[in-house]
Amino acid sequence: MKNMREKILTVATQLFESRGIHASGVDTIIAESGVAKATLYKYFPSKNQLIIExxxxxxxxxxxxxxxxxxxxxxxxxxxxxxxxxxxxxxxxxxxxxxxxxxxxxxxxxxxxxxxxxxxxxxxxxxxxxxxxxxxxxxxxxxxxxxxxxxxxxxxxxxxxxxxxxxxxxxxxxxxxxxxxxxxx
Amino acid sequence: MKNMREKILTVATQLFESRGIHASGVDTIIAESGVAKATLYKYFPSKNQLIIExxxxxxxxxxxxxxxxxxxxxxxxxxxxxxxxxxxxxxxxxxxxxxxxxxxxxxxxxxxxxxxxxxxxxxxxxxxxxxxxxxxxxxxxxxxxxxxxxxxxxxxxxxxxxxxxxxxxxxxxxxxxxxxxxxxx
DNA sequence: TAACATTCAGACAGACCTGTTCGCTTTTTT
DNA sequence: AAAAAAGCGAACAGGTCTGTCTGAATGTTA
Structure with missing residues (x-):
């Protein structure tokens, strides 16, 4: 897969807007996007950075x-x-x-x-x-x-x-x- | 003390507005207001209710x-x-x-x-x-x-x-x- | 097919979350 | 001064949080 980053960002966007940012844990984001936690932290060095993106x-x-x-x-x-x-x-x-x-x-x-x-x-x-x-x-x-x-x-x-x-x-x-x-x- | 409720509400207000609601835990609220946890939960049956108040x-x-x-x-x-x-x-x-x-x-x-x-x-x-x-x-x-x-x-x-x-x-x-x-x- | 890079699941750390329950002490009321 | 109420600190339960790390399984490139 090439668009891991995009997929993570899409799922994060949906979660942030439907549940709120604090209420959307990294575990939920990776579960919904079917991605390993290490992968998320490879593309986004922190949750803060993911939010900013x-x-x-x-x-x-x-x-x-x-x-x-x-x-x-x-x-x-x-x-x-x-x-x-x-x-x-x-x-x-x-x-x-x-x-x-x-x-x-x-x-x-x-x-x-x-x-x-x-x-x-x-x-x-x-x-x-x-x-x-x-x-x-x-x-x-x-x-x-x-x-x-x-x-x-x-x-x-x-x-x-x-x-x-x-x-x-x-x-x-x-x-x-x-x-x-x-x-x- | 008679104004426990008021004190809790005042502290909660300050915390909610300076740190956000999710970021203000019940433990922090009771610590700042010098109140036992049971006391807070006596006046406010839940955190949701405290927020609404x-x-x-x-x-x-x-x-x-x-x-x-x-x-x-x-x-x-x-x-x-x-x-x-x-x-x-x-x-x-x-x-x-x-x-x-x-x-x-x-x-x-x-x-x-x-x-x-x-x-x-x-x-x-x-x-x-x-x-x-x-x-x-x-x-x-x-x-x-x-x-x-x-x-x-x-x-x-x-x-x-x-x-x-x-x-x-x-x-x-x-x-x-x-x-x-x-x-x- | 062989070498390399990427992604996987999951455990782990250390901290925080809400809400309940426990004796013990302080305050208020009678 | 005695009885009743209220508050205290602390522990507990069961869960979640961000971020790190490991070894195995994939995928890509040569």
Whole structure:
């Protein structure tokens, strides 16, 4: 087998998101993925590192997806921002969506000095920078402010959509974001 | 001693918020609070119940505080909503603020069937109902929508303010909320 | 087919988990 | 001051945690 690493990461991802990180022991991860313990520790030097790889992988997937979808819209004045809102709604209403991974990381490891918490904060900041840059490209004056406000709505909306899936949170978050964008033009 | 229960709850609260719930063992809680294990299990039949009492206590405190501050403003047309935004910013920028407790509960216990998760969702819904009713009293037409949108912003802002305390998230969340309120009048 | 690398199952260490039960001591009430 | 209640420390049960190591069984390459 060549994709041991991938298989382990896939199983770990499912377990982390369905049971939580602390509640998913290494023994469970190797049992579910049919892998020896030594193999896991060969590809991931520690559970912390496995968690961080999980966060990174999820983040990469998100940006790859949204950048592809947004590729032809960029620079198209404010249109890119409105399309972003649609994609956001689409993303968090997908059945596979289980909350933002870096929320799990930062909550389960509240100590700011912990590598998992630290990396989670980095990912949240990365999202903020991404959205701010998108706003800047779209010609928003105070792009920094709108970027962070969109981050706030997106993270809050993701949280509530996961807690109460059929409450309409995703659409209302999208609409709130649109209102904010229009107000900042 | 008469306030054993309170002491246990206080220590548990601090531990839950600084280390996380799963990472705070019963042994640690009793050691920090100088209480015998049997005493803890007399006041709280299980750790789950202790967690739920922690969530309830924190929630009660919040509503008591905000209702007191808002008492004279209620019914004062939209003024109550703007004051609410100020209080919100105040609340999450307090040094004692460590994130929304029901976020911790829902993330650390992702299984919807788990009592802690279930109660956490209840608390998030309660916040939403509270804000919706406030909006209704203030005369907002679609109070349900504004209520949930404010919830989204408040929860998202709380999250990011905790992750990046000095990024201005609290103020921008407040301003976003104000923009949304004005847009819905 | 022979040499090499990888993966396997499982034991092991040392620590921690929740919850129960035990006498013994302290505090409160009558 | 005597009786009742409450709390203490400590041990116990049965399980789980991360991480290391071993020898045997696979798989790959030459």
């Amino acid at each position: 999980y966060l990174r992988e999820k983040s990469n997937r998100f940006y790859a997806w949204i950048n592809e979808k947004l590729a032809d819209k960029k620079g198209d004045s404010q249109e890119v921002l409105f399309e972003l809102c649609n994609l956001y709604e689409q993303w968090i209403t997908t059945p596979e969506f289980n909350g933002l991974p870096f929320h799990i990381g930062s909550v389960e490891f509240p100590d700011p000095a912990h590598p998992v918490h630290h990396y989670s904060v980095e990912l949240s900041n990365e999202l903020q920078h991404y959205l701010s840059e998108l706003a800047a490209i779209a010609g928003i004056k105070d792009a920094q402010t709108l970027g962070q406000q969109l981050t706030i709505i997106f993270e809050g909306g993701a949280m509530i959509e996961r807690l109460s899936p059929d409450s309409g949170a995703a659409r209302r978050a999208k609409n709130a974001a649109i209102t904010l964008i229009k107000a900042s033009i | 922690y969530l309830r206590e924190k929630s009660n405190r919040f509503y008591a505080w905000i209702n007191e501050k808002l008492a004279d403003k209620k019914g004062d047309s939209q003024e109550v909503l703007f004051e609410l935004c100020n209080l919100y910013e105040q609340w999450i920028t307090t040094p004692e603020f460590n994130g929304l407790p029901f976020h911790i509960g829902s993330v650390e216990f992702p299984d919807p069937a788990h009592p802690v998760h279930h109660y956490s969702v209840e608390l998030s819904n309660e916040l939403q109902h509270y804000l919706s009713e406030l909006a209704a009293i203030a005369g907002i037409k679609d109070a349900q929508t504004l209520g949930q949108q404010l919830t989204i912003i408040f929860e998202g802002g709380a999250m990011i303010e905790r992750l990046s305390p000095d990024s201005g998230a609290a103020r921008r969340a407040k301003n976003a909320a104000i923009t949304l309120i004005k847009a819905s009048i």
